[in-house]
Amino acid sequence: MNVPYLLLDIDGVLIPFPQGDGSIPATHVRHEVVLDGRAPEDPVTVWLNPAHGPMLTDMFRSVPLTLVWCTSWRRDATTLIGPLLGLPALAYVDLPHPKITTPHPNGYLWKRDYVDAWLGNEPAVWIDDDFTPLDHEWAAQRTAVGFPTLLVQPDAHIGLQPEHLTQVTSWARALSGDIASPVPAAAPGREVP
Numbered sequence: 448m449n450v451p452y453l454l455l456d457i458d459g460v461l462i463p464f465p466q467g468d469g470s471i472p473a474t475h476v477r478h479e480v481v482l483d484g485r486a487p488e489d490p491v492t493v494w495l496n497p498a499h500g501p502m503l504t505d506m507f508r509s510v511p512l513t514l515v516w517c518t519s520w521r522r523d524a525t526t527l528i529g530p531l532l533g534l535p536a537l538a539y540v541d542l543p544h545p546k547i548t549t550p551h552p553n554g555y556l557w558k559r560d561y562v563d564a565w566l567g568n569e570p571a572v573w574i575d576d577d578f579t580p581l582d583h584e585w586a587a588q589r590t591a592v593g594f595p596t597l598l599v600q601p602d603a604h605i606g607l608q609p610e611h612l613t614q615v616t617s618w619a620r621a622l623s624g625d626i627a628s629p630v631p632a633a634a635p636g637r638e639v640p
């Protein structure tokens with residue numbers, strides 16, 4: 448099996464949405480970035496957790512995964528957000544700009560049809576804060592037909608946590624066969640060495 452993709456969202460995952468009172472997790476640091484095609488005097492404020500870069504880097508050292516941005520930041524993910532976290536230049540899914548007023552125009556995440564086509568039959572873990580039950584059904588169906596798919600869904604106001612990457616790591620290890628050998632069960636009349 449090919450090395451699985453890790454599709455990574457940004458808004459609601461690396462950049463949490465403010466709570467009702469406008470607060471952001473204390474772990475996050477304020478940055479101002481200038482989006483591609485925007486004037487330098489028109490920056491966007493973003494909040495990033497400096498621990499996320501090392502967390503992701505450590506994970507890639509321990510399990511085989513190919514990280515690809517999958518976000519409405521598109522190329523700006525690679526040129527603006529990744530470097531602020533110390534990540535190398537990464538590929539990104541070149542999502543279109545659909546005219547939609549909800550992230551779930553058909554009851555499921557708007558990115559999914561593009562991701563489905565982009566992935567083909569490759570295994571993938573996808574971290575996004577915006578999946579619906581229909582997306583989880585899609586992942587289960589892909590897995591059932593032999594294309595392992597894991598969806599990981601952080602709380603949009605908290606964002607990516609270490610346990611999410613633990614979940615990704617366990618899934619990737621199991622796929623690669625790098626799992627601990629089970630302890631042999633004792634059989635009647637036979638000694639277990």
Ligand SMILES: [Mg+2]
Pocket residue numbers: 456457458459460575576577
């Ligand atoms: Mg999001």
